[in-house]
Amino acid sequence: MNTQSDNPYQGPQAPLHARDPAQPNDLATRTARLGAALSDGLISLVIMGPAMYLGGYWDAARVSGGDVLVAMMSLWTLAGLVAFTLIQFKPLMANGQTWGKKLCGIRIVDLEGQVPTLSTLLFKRYFPVQVVGVIPCLGSVLVLVDTLMIFRDDHRCLHDMVAGTRVVSLR
Numbered sequence: 463m464n465t466q467s468d469n470p471y472q473g474p475q476a477p478l479h480a481r482d483p484a485q486p487n488d489l490a491t492r493t494a495r496l497g498a499a500l501s502d503g504l505i506s507l508v509i510m511g512p513a514m515y516l517g518g519y520w521d522a523a524r525v526s527g528g529d530v531l532v533a534m535m536s537l538w539t540l541a542g543l544v545a546f547t548l549i550q551f552k553p554l555m556a557n558g559q560t561w562g563k564k565l566c567g568i569r570i571v572d573l574e575g576q577v578p579t580l581s582t583l584l585f586k587r588y589f590p591v592q593v594v595g596v597i598p599c600l601g602s603v604l605v606l607v608d609t610l611m612i613f614r615d616d617h618r619c620l621h622d623m624v625a626g627t628r629v630v631s632l633r
Contacts, residue, residue, distance in 0.1 A: 489617045490568035490629040501562030502550070509545055514538060539596050543589055554583050567633045573626055586625035 514520060519538055522531070553559045558570040558577035570587070572578045578587075591608055595601045608620040618628055 488631045490566075490631045492612050492617060494566045494568050494631065495612060495617070495629055498560065498562035498566040498568060501565050502560045503562075505549060505561055506542070506546065509549065510542055513541070513545075517541075535596055539593060543592060546588065546592070547584060551580075555580050558583070563629070568629050568631050570627050571630055573628065575630075578625065578627055582625055582627070587621050587627055590624060591621045 517538075519534065522534060550560045553561055553564050559568070563569055570578060570583065572582075591605060595605045597604075604620075611619045611623075616628065622628055
């Protein structure tokens, strides 16, 4: 007699865990993630745009024909990371949301459905993409690849995979 355990075609068995209704499991839609990213970008632009203008970044970029010194770009990247941390610290710490994600009703969770630590969110999820993004040519390609990964079945981008996170809907 052939039992299931002797069946070479049987798929692997895994224990099933009941879903905690307090922890949302529905993936955030691509539209909600886009809305959150645009909202967060607008917030950053409102803060960093005038700071960069007053700090001379735009004048230096215009005068040099767009070839802004690497040191100046590095300084403004660092300033942007600090500004991002200051702006988004409270909602990221509280419940894994940026202000844009809060507005769109989505949040970041780890693969077990828990809110990741602030260090995971900043140093694995956000900062690497922002730092790589300023590398001439290569940065643009990597950011594009990261963004296009949203079209995977699990809606996880490269930065989600690096950080071990996913974005879920609260609605």
